[in-house]
Amino acid sequence: MKIATFRINGPLGPIDRFGIVRTDAANSDPIAAARDGKGWVVDVNAAYAAFSAAMGKPSPSLRADAFAPADLHAATLLYGPSLDPVREIEDWLATEWDGVAAAELRGPKGEVLAHRLADVKLMPPIKVPVLRDFAAFEDHLLSTFGKMGLKLPPEWYERPFAFKANPTSIIGHDHDVQWPEYTKKLDFELEIAAVVGLSARNVDAAEAGKHILGYTLLNDFSARDTQRGEMANNTGPFKGKDFAWGLGPWIVTPDEMPDVLNTSMRVLVNGEVWAESTPGEMQWSFEEMISYTSQDETVNVGDVIGSGTVNHGCGFELERWISTGDIVELEAAGLGVLRNRITPPRSQKVNWRNIRAAA
Numbered sequence: 001m002k003i004a005t006f007r008i009n010g011p012l013g014p015i016d017r018f019g020i021v022r023t024d025a026a027n028s029d030p031i032a033a034a035r036d037g038k039g040w041v042v043d044v045n046a047a048y049a050a051f052s053a054a055m056g057k058p059s060p061s062l063r064a065d066a067f068a069p070a071d072l073h074a075a076t077l078l079y080g081p082s083l084d085p086v087r088e089i090e091d092w093l094a095t096e097w098d099g100v101a102a103a104e105l106r107g108p109k110g111e112v113l114a115h116r117l118a119d120v121k122l123m124p125p126i127k128v129p130v131l132r133d134f135a136a137f138e139d140h141l142l143s144t145f146g147k148m149g150l151k152l153p154p155e156w157y158e159r160p161f162a163f164k165a166n167p168t169s170i171i172g173h174d175h176d177v178q179w180p181e182y183t184k185k186l187d188f189e190l191e192i193a194a195v196v197g198l199s200a201r202n203v204d205a206a207e208a209g210k211h212i213l214g215y216t217l218l219n220d221f222s223a224r225d226t227q228r229g230e231m232a233n234n235t236g237p238f239k240g241k242d243f244a245w246g247l248g249p250w251i252v253t254p255d256e257m258p259d260v261l262n263t264s265m266r267v268l269v270n271g272e273v274w275a276e277s278t279p280g281e282m283q284w285s286f287e288e289m290i291s292y293t294s295q296d297e298t299v300n301v302g303d304v305i306g307s308g309t310v311n312h313g314c315g316f317e318l319e320r321w322i323s324t325g326d327i328v329e330l331e332a333a334g335l336g337v338l339r340n341r342i343t344p345p346r347s348q349k350v351n352w353r354n355i356r357a358a359a
Helices: 030-036 044-054 060-067 072-082 084-099 138-147 205-211 224-232 286-293
Strands: 002-010 013-023 039-043 114-116 121-123 131-134 162-165 175-178 190-196 212-220 245-252 265-269 272-277 304-306 327-332 336-343
Touching: 013 030, 013 044, 013 084, 030 245, 030 327, 030 336, 039 044, 044 060, 044 084, 072 084, 072 212, 121 245, 131 286, 190 265, 190 286, 205 212, 205 286, 212 286, 212 304, 212 327, 212 336, 245 336, 286 304
Parallel strands: 131 304, 175 336
Antiparallel strands: 002 013, 002 121, 002 245, 013 039, 039 114, 131 162, 190 212, 190 304, 212 245, 265 272, 265 327, 327 336
């Protein structure tokens, strides 16, 4: 199942809802669905109201608000990765969809149940409390560390490492990324991310998989020249990372991605293939990352666990650099496409340094 958060225009302005993504019957490829809007997104809250009405339940809209909230984070807090009412809607739609054109499906108050993907704005799939980005691919690290004249520290082989990112800087599919004024070297990073669907604390790795809601694409945009200076001070990434994090286009549940690490992936810039990769073996699995993080710390619903850049998955490794105006697409079989356009930097600098009086 594919789950997306989307924005539509309501009577009082834009509103965000979440729904089930269904690709067009003639083309079930999620890559084409994301790139060209060839599919539908079914509003779960409105569809649950219609489902309740069809079952003869009283107050179907109130029932939907209680049992199938319009916000994915709220629904996941209620049901965990199982998302029981969403599965009910998916099963109900399997019969309703066959008898009625998708555009004609209506809720008990006349609500539109299904929207064309091309007609909505896809938002980051879920509200993210904390984004932790790990580094799980050895070949990528050996390559990038080598270019910087560094050696991969032996501690990397002993336990997972991650840094925390600013979740308010997360953007969705087809959102613009403004070039940070302070960098000359802007880069992309091709990553897979696991989304937590059940809070975890002191969870063993063998049980951690039960806490995964699904998988999505993550683009760790990086200001490489700024990042280099920050890393030299041993503080970890800061302004080199937190201006933009691409996440999306939707979340794919584990039953549809049983072999997520053997999915073929690509990076396209302005339609040209810059990189191709199949993630393959990770030094640390998503389950191990969740388990390690959960030691004496709560991993919350909506938290994102980034894999780190897959092998050959960034411009720094390829010695190719993106420019203002470029369209960057991350692509993965089964997951779809995450597309972002690079817009020019601000014209005016921020005067962040105080002027000190002369001694």
